Amino acid sequence: MGRWQPGARERLEQAALDLFLEQGFTETTVPQITARAGLTTRTFFRHFADKREVLFAGEELVPERVARLMAEAPPSLGPMELITEGLAPTAAEIFEGRGLDYLLRRRAAIDAEPALHERELRKFSLMSEALEQGFRDRGVDDLTAQLAAEIAVTTFRIAVTRWLNQHGDPDLPATINQTLAAMRHLTNTPST
């Protein structure tokens, strides 16, 4: 790094997001992205597996991060307790460093393109699998582990959406706790 401008990956992410918002995902070609970033098409695919991945790079680290946090939690905590205690701080950690403005622009691009939404769902699915394994490692039975993992991810996903829709007004941990409370209320009161 010196012969080439540093931060090629970041330049590609920036150019791609800009172009997706300007003219749409489908209408944006990889050569357009690389031209704006001052690189070639081949280099794009060295950094990202495919055109969609440019908006999700780095998220493959989240599952292992989640696994580590779960392993560090007190073994005495049951699944729902762990979610109640750990989901909010973990979510805050995941989004550290990313500005709200970036997250909103990224959200807009994903919402406008089903193919990108599809990829995002896969990322959440991988996160759920990591959580499920984490619960099993804590001695939780298979079905409960799977259910707890899905509840955690679903709560996380809904809370983040609401948080972004409100432009970050109540902060993310607060929104997560509100969402968790609503989830508890819903499942505990059949006649609601």
Place this chain on the structure above:
Amino acid sequence: MGRWQPGARERLEQAALDLFLEQGFTETTVPQITARAGLTTRTFFRHFADKREVLFAGEELVPERVARLMAEAPPSLGPMELITEGLAPTAAEIFEGRGLDYLLRRRAAIDAEPALHERELRKFSLMSEALEQGFRDRGVDDLTAQLAAEIAVTTFRIAVTRWLNQHGDPDLPATINQTLAAMRHLTNTPST
């Protein structure tokens, strides 16, 4: 229909599933599928939007079906009551006509290919959106509607997976009710 062999769509689905299982999704080309079905490549894309869709055709009807069933349910039922009452029979209706053997083969193909799993997640997401709208139409507030929809779809998805893993042993409605019970138990007992 007479000049051409009838059931072109079904032949394509059959050939595609067979080939995916024989040699993998990526290794299977669309011309291979159409050759086995006695058709041309162009015809494949008239029936299916893309290569993955050949395993999910017809599922776009599920959301409107769900919407209809929700509208017909007694308005007095709350979200969780509706799920408890309606999920099992609805699931049974969705799978009517599809043999267990077909479902198992389809499951194997999807599990072997992340791209297919991705598409399946999108189908569930669309189902969730339909449920969410259905709940809102019944007067449920936005957040509760979203949560209830996700809980219903998650339960459905997990139950179907377990049901297929057991080769259909306890029938699907029973498995769904077991899964729902486990979900209730999990969310109602913080110290589990």
Place this chain on the structure above:
DNA sequence: TCAGTCATGGCACGTCGTGTCATCACTATC
């Protein structure tokens, strides 16, 4: 008999994503 409809065939074409080799700055070692 004839016009309309509709599923399919056939072809061209742009884009995606990969394999492969060349280039060249930086680094380590002697």
Place this chain on the structure above:
DNA sequence: GATAGTGATGACACGACGTGCCATGACTGA
């Protein structure tokens, strides 16, 4: 300070995907 190694990038070819467009031919209805 010469030399070999490393690693990111450029350049090119290529197969597969997916679409636009027009032609074909069997069926339908007047």
